[in-house]
Amino acid sequence: MPRSWSGIPARMPRPLPPPIPELAFLWRGVLKQVAWPSSERRDFVLSFLLHVSVLRRLPCKRILYNDVLFRIKTGPLITSPLAVLVSDKEFAKNYIADIVGGEFNVPTLAILTTPDEIDAYEFPERCIIKPAHASGEFIPRRSGEALDIKRIKAWLKLDFSEQSHEANYRSLAHKIIVEPWTFDEQGITEFKFYCVEGKARAINAVSGRFTDYSVVYFDTEWNELPYTGYEAGHGKFEKPQHLAEMISLAERLAKDFFFIRIDLYSDGTTIKCGEITNCPGAGLNTFKPRDAERVHSHLLFSKVSEDAWDRFFDET
Secondary structure: OOOOOEOOOOOOOOOOOOOHHHHHHHHHHHHHHOOOOOOHHHHHHHHHHHHHHHHOOOOOOEOOHHHHHHHHHOOHHHHOHHHHHHHOOOOHHHHHHHHOOHHHEOOOOEEEOOHHHHHHOOOOOOEEEEEOOOOOOOEEEOOOOOOOHHHHHHHOOOOHHHHHOOHHHOOOOOOEEEEOOOOOOOOOEEEEEEEEOOEEEEEEEEEOOOOOOEEEEEOOOOOEOOOEOOOOEOOOOOOOOOHHHHHHHHHHHHOOOOEEEEEEEEOOOOEEEEEEEOOHHHHOOOOEOOOHHHHHHHHHHOOOOHHHHHHHHHHO
16 A cells, blocks of 8 residues: 555554543543634644544554545545535535436525525425535424524534534535425435545445334445444335436446545435535444444445545545
């Protein structure tokens, strides 16, 4: 492996002994309170401490999933114009439309940028509300129930980069995006395609996002993988009839990235693209069993060419 990196390790690194992760957590909290202007150095230090406190290991130059994501997260790739563009839930739809067609986008009902606009907007009785400049936050409105308007307004002040230390979110305009329910919530399945060098390598199937949450990993032949990375149930997922079409869509959307996760939604007949994720889980993904991170790393990175690694190191 070039540039002094090692390959995929034969075994997982030993967890750091306490109190090192706990001290890293405390130091991160202290440094976040210091008047330290945003910079690549600040992002690196806070990301390093977060990595140690969550994963209980040092981020090193080895081909392990979270270590590769740490390299992406703390290097210039994360602030490239394309990475920033697809991090914005409004503008990512422009990229999707340009690459595969607008019919694969979930429609946008409204973009709200001020508290007054939020107060004045008549939210549909059935819609999804979320900040376009962050990840993991959303409100599903099913049938006209009362909305937490205070929470929605608070999203306008949310700097997600301070939570995850992903610099691609720092420059995004703060705004709320409102979308319709594209599918019936009982029939929708999410398919998250992990793509490397423009090729889908693994799939994460998710169902019951708002009810009985289930997550299962598959390879691209729809063979179930013996691990998980989420606190979720283990549902049964039938092989989608249009799996080949979804793989093709994901790979077309991934063609300009070294690594990217393409999130698609389907009800069995129609496909929509949800999000494009540069750094899943902020590079802090836990696996069960723990050694499964090595399996996941083999699946994603074992076929990467030396030339591609060279380009990756040059770009990060």
